[in-house]
Amino acid sequence: MTETLTLAAILIPSLIIAIVFHEVAHGYTALLLGDPTAKERRRLSLNPIRHVDPVGTLLVPGALALAGAPVFGWAKPVPVMQHRLDNPRYGMMAVAAAGPATNFVLAAVGAIVLGLVAANTDVSAGEAGLLVQGVFYFILINIFLGVFNLLPIPPFDGSHIVEGLLPRSVVSYYEKLRPFGMLLFVGLIALTWFAPELGVLENTVGRPVEWALEKYLSLASAIGS
Numbered sequence: 001m002t003e004t005l006t007l008a009a010i011l012i013p014s015l016i017i018a019i020v021f022h023e024v025a026h027g028y029t030a031l032l033l034g035d036p037t038a039k040e041r042r043r044l045s046l047n048p049i050r051h052v053d054p055v056g057t058l059l060v061p062g063a064l065a066l067a068g069a070p071v072f073g074w075a076k077p078v079p080v081m082q083h084r085l086d087n088p089r090y091g092m093m094a095v096a097a098a099g100p101a102t103n104f105v106l107a108a109v110g111a112i113v114l115g116l117v118a119a120n121t122d123v124s125a126g127e128a129g130l131l132v133q134g135v136f137y138f139i140l141i142n143i144f145l146g147v148f149n150l151l152p153i154p155p156f157d158g159s160h161i162v163e164g165l166l167p168r169s170v171v172s173y174y175e176k177l178r179p180f181g182m183l184l185f186v187g188l189i190a191l192t193w194f195a196p197e198l199g200v201l202e203n204t205v206g207r208p209v210e211w212a213l214e215k216y217l218s219l220a221s222a223i224g225s
Helices: 002-032 054-067 088-120 126-149 157-165 168-175 178-194 206-224
Strands: none
Touching: 002 088, 002 126, 088 126, 088 157, 088 206, 126 206, 157 168
């Protein structure tokens, strides 16, 4: 039980940092591209309280951590008004991409820290070992959050990127999928929880996450050597 609580104490703060930076990146990018909505609503702050969703940021990831399942979550979405962007079509693509891109940058920062810690401390020691574990999960969570949000399922970031890439004549058909996006997301969670033998996440999101994790750990290893 103590190990589970320690793991949750590591995972949840890492997830909060990943989510908050993800959302703020959306807001700042929107501001740079002409939409000040997030700034007007005071959502450009790194204060977690402004972004935390009690269910998505605390309850769900906490329950997943205790259950030993893949940990993910969400925050209150930063408001973006597409029509206020200087170029609504491509501006929305940039705003959507900014969140996952920020998570990948955070993962790179984590890899650098991991390499430096490994090079300058005895990782077998208690506190150093715990720090290494925490940084590892910080990297993993950011990779997972970045990749997961790139899924082309409305309302994930990937769906906005796909909309910007599709021909205008096809976009209207794709937008009709939006009402069903959350149902598909809930179904994905249900399959992960109740039918783990299907390996839904492992065979979709899991593969690019594993590939990216290998690259980030290689970066950490290069820095630590």
